[in-house]
Amino acid sequence: MSIRLNLNGRVHTLSAHKLRPDLVLTVDGRQRTIASPPPAGALTGVAYVDGAPMRFQRAQDRGRVWVRVNGRTYVITVDDPFAGGEASRGGDDVRAPMPGGVIEVHCAIGDSVQAGDPLLTIESMKLQTTLRAPRDGVIQEISAGVGQTFEKDAALIRLAPVDREA
Numbered sequence: 001m002s003i004r005l006n007l008n009g010r011v012h013t014l015s016a017h018k019l020r021p022d023l024v025l026t027v028d029g030r031q032r033t034i035a036s037p038p039p040a041g042a043l044t045g046v047a048y049v050d051g052a053p054m055r056f057q058r059a060q061d062r063g064r065v066w067v068r069v070n071g072r073t074y075v076i077t078v079d080d081p082f083a084g085g086e087a088s089r090g091g092d093d094v095r096a097p098m099p100g101g102v103i104e105v106h107c108a109i110g111d112s113v114q115a116g117d118p119l120l121t122i123e124s125m126k127l128q129t130t131l132r133a134p135r136d137g138v139i140q141e142i143s144a145g146v147g148q149t150f151e152k153d154a155a156l157i158r159l160a161p162v163d164r165e166a
Helices: none
Strands: 002-007 010-018 023-027 030-035 044-049 052-061 064-069 072-079 093-095 100-105 118-124 127-132 137-142 155-160
Touching: 118 155
Parallel strands: none
Antiparallel strands: 002 010, 002 072, 010 023, 023 030, 030 044, 044 052, 052 064, 064 072, 093 155, 100 118, 118 127, 137 155
């Protein structure tokens, strides 16, 4: 499985091939080996990428990760395949990526939200996924509440544009 990373505005495709003893990735078609990868969630450390030491610091907020590597800072976001249909393409509807049920609603009609804010937590096949706002907006409609089920691609939340005049 590959994921798409947005690194300072440039999209890269990344896939993992091997996890132990070294992490082997393909990034934009180029294979990279990371020896002694830092533990998941490490905020600082050293990783050896293709034999070269890379000192890093990491911080995370609202779906963005800031990484400082060897004196340069990068902002990383992940294109989440579970973020929901039309919403992930900037539409007004946040759609269900798969059939399931609503576990928790994190917003109310009339709430202003920013891109990346959690809107709903859903469950499908015992996997919980948080659907997030694809863009800034105002919650106009919530089509499913806690305990309700839905089908794949169902519009669960509708966003209206933010009223900049108010």
